[in-house]
Amino acid sequence: MLSLKGIHKSFPGVNALTDMNLDVRSGEIHALVGENGAGKSTLTRIIAGVHQPDSGELSFDGRAVRWSSPGEAKKAGIHVIYQEFVLFPHLSVAENIYIGHERRNRLGFVDHRRTRRDAAELLARFGLDMDPAALVQDLSVADQQMVEIAKALVHDVKLLILDEPTAVISGPEVDVLFRRLRSLRDAGVAIVYISHRLEEIFALCDRVTVLKDGKYVATREIGAVNRDDLISLMVGRSLSDLFPPRRKRSDEGEVVLDVRGINVPGRVHDASITLRAGEITGLAGMVGAGRSELAFAIFGALKTSAGQVLLRGRDISNVTPARAIREGIGLVTEDRKGQGLAMQLDIAANVTASTISEVSRFGLIDRRREEEIARGEIANFRIACRGPATSVSLMSGGNQQKVIVARWARTSTEVLILDEPTRGVDVGAKAEIYRIIQELADRGIAVLMISSELPEIVGMSDRVVVMREGHIVGELSSAEISEEAVIGLATHQSAA
Template sequence: MLSLQGISKGFPGVKALTDVSLDVAAGEIHALVGENGAGKSTLTRVIAGVFQPDAGTVRFDGRETVWKGPGDAKRHGVHVIYQEFVLFPHLSVAENIFVGHERRNRLGLIDHGRTRRDAKELLARFGIDIDPEALVRDLSVADQQMVEIAKALVHDVKLLILDEPTAVISGREVDVLFDRLRRLKQQGVAIVYISHRLEEIFALCDRVSVLKDGNHVATRTIDEVTRDQLIALMVGRNLAELFPVRRSAKAPGPVVVAARNVEVSGRVRGASIELRAGEITGLAGMVGAGRSELALAMFGAIPMRSGSLVVDGREVSGLSPRRAIDLGIGLVTEDRKGQGLAMLLDVAANVSASTLNEFGRGWRFDRAREKRVAEQEIASYRIACRGPSTPVSVMSGGNQQKVLVARWARTSTRLLILDEPTRGVDVGAKTEIYRIMHELADRGVAVLMISSELPEIVGMSERVVVMREGVVTGELSKSEISEEAVVELATRRLAG
């Protein structure tokens, strides 16, 4: 279905792809893996007609092809589901699914009734339980992802490219997605599957191609490569090195922050958690368990219906993000681009965002000092960029994440909450983020890590708290932590 020969693509000062060749057969699920910056996104955009290659040829459905643009590729059956959603938050689910392909009546006017009916039928066929009339802005991130997938399947798909499709879903939603992709495969659709979650590659894909530094390293069938070998091809690093051993073996310190009987309307029910100085605590559970809502409530970003936050033994009044920051609490949000980073600003401005008063007030803002501080953080956190003035929008996901961590590490003297800290970043960047978490804990900071990846929870946590449907179902000490124990608590039937 797709054959790439000798594809090269460069940008000013950057060679993104060099002589890349690979093919994807009809009825095949073909994984594309590599670190951030390996060239996966650029190659995807070449296939989808966003970029024209500087050299090489693209053959699609048996013919050499030069797309005039993304619309041309889409008309021929090439559809991409990007990691960053392309949805209209103020429109309904049905309207988003059929945007650009509106259902119309005989007079040429939009037929809203038919739009809702067709959307309901499509969602049901895909196994998605979402109200077609609901506004997208009111959906969870996981449900928004499912709408994005449903939107692509409206069309006649010959080649479907998915970029990190499970980054924001888990459990049943992943099973539903995999089932649908297997059905599309049986129908002869060629699928390119991009993911950093290697367990998904082995569970779903037929072949895997590895990119590194813009070069095609290897293509293997799934049954001829192991997880360790695949990581070695990607980064030259053994799997055993993925979760670094923490240098400090000190016992955890006193409780510095505690949430007591927190209620968040509709999402969290009487949840309590204690966080100790120098300890990395994992917060686990399925998507929708209320983990992020609990974190946001502890940071003062959403209101508690009831309950309290206790810092160093004293209950906090008037909790807000500003108050949390003053208390030494930081939050790296799950949605780094939508809620974390200022994408139009540079590294220096993003690093300083939570401590602006440190650099002056009003027109006396000390930009030179801000840049010096950013240079220190760039070196400390090994952020790959051209310097403090680099726009964060041009950086890889892993380096964007390290900018966010650098920002909050400057202010988080008591507690740093990390919500899905390695979502959508490569194996190498993950290891760097894990190293940073260890360094913060060694400095006496309490670290709360929310993660949907069980190997990450098991590999990094010194204690694990598990939630289900807004309720804390249990807690595991270091010696008790295992994937099986976490899953048992995450799926435990709730009393009543």
């Protein structure tokens, strides 16, 4: 269905792709993997007609092509679903599906009844029980994703490209997505699946192509490789090197934070958790289990209706984020772009954002001091950049995440809460972030790590607490931690 041979693409000062090759067959799900900066996004944009290759051959559906625009590629049957959905939240499901291809009556006016009817038929063919008249803003993220896929199916889709489709969903929602994609594959659609989550590649895909530094590395049948093979192809290191060696703990550390019976109305119910010095506590559970809400409540960013928070025995209940920071508690949020970083500012400003008083005097920022601090953190956290004045918007996801962790590591002398610390980060950057987390714990900081990735929970945690439907439903000691044990607690019948 799709073939690329010897594709080259450069931008001013950067060779994005060099001698790139890829072939995708009809009726297969083909994984595209590699670290951030490997060339996946550039390759996708060339396939979709956003960029023109400098040289090389591209053929689609049996003929040589060179797209002049994304519209031409889409007309030929190529559709891309990006991480950021292109939806209109205040319009209905049906209106979003047929946007630009509105159903009209004989007078040329939009026929809303026909639009809803056709949308219902399309959704039914895809096995979706969704109200075509519902507003997109009222849908779950998983259902919004299905609307994006339905938009593609309005056309004669021959090649569907999905970029990190499970970045914002998990558990049963992922299972639903996989069933839909397999149905499309069985109908003859070629699918390119881009993901950092290697377990998904093995569960879903037929073949996998690995990219590294803008170059083609290899294509393998999925049954011919294992997880360690893929990691070695991507980053030149084995799976055993991904997580830091598990530490031997002779005794339990001192209790730093004792959370007792916390309630967040409608979200967290009677939750109690203890964090100890030098310990990495994993907080696991399905999306919607209340993990992030518990973290925000501890940090003072969500109002609680009951419960106590003790920091080394002192009651700091109803703490505010400002006081939490003063007390040595930090929170790395899941949404690094929306809640974590000031995207238009540089590294120096972002690193010192939580300690602004340290770099200001009489209301003025001491830029020299700010950059001095940033240079130290760039070295400490091995942040790849040109210097403190580099805009974070120009950095890879892994390096953006290091900037956030560097900021909070400066202030989090007691507790550091990390919510999905490696979401959207490539394998190589993950290994670096895991090393940083381990080093922070070794300093004696109590670390609470929220993650939806079971290998991460198992590989990093000294102890695991599991939530379900707002309740804490179990705790696993180091010897008890396994993927099966975590899943068993997370998916058990509803809490009483």
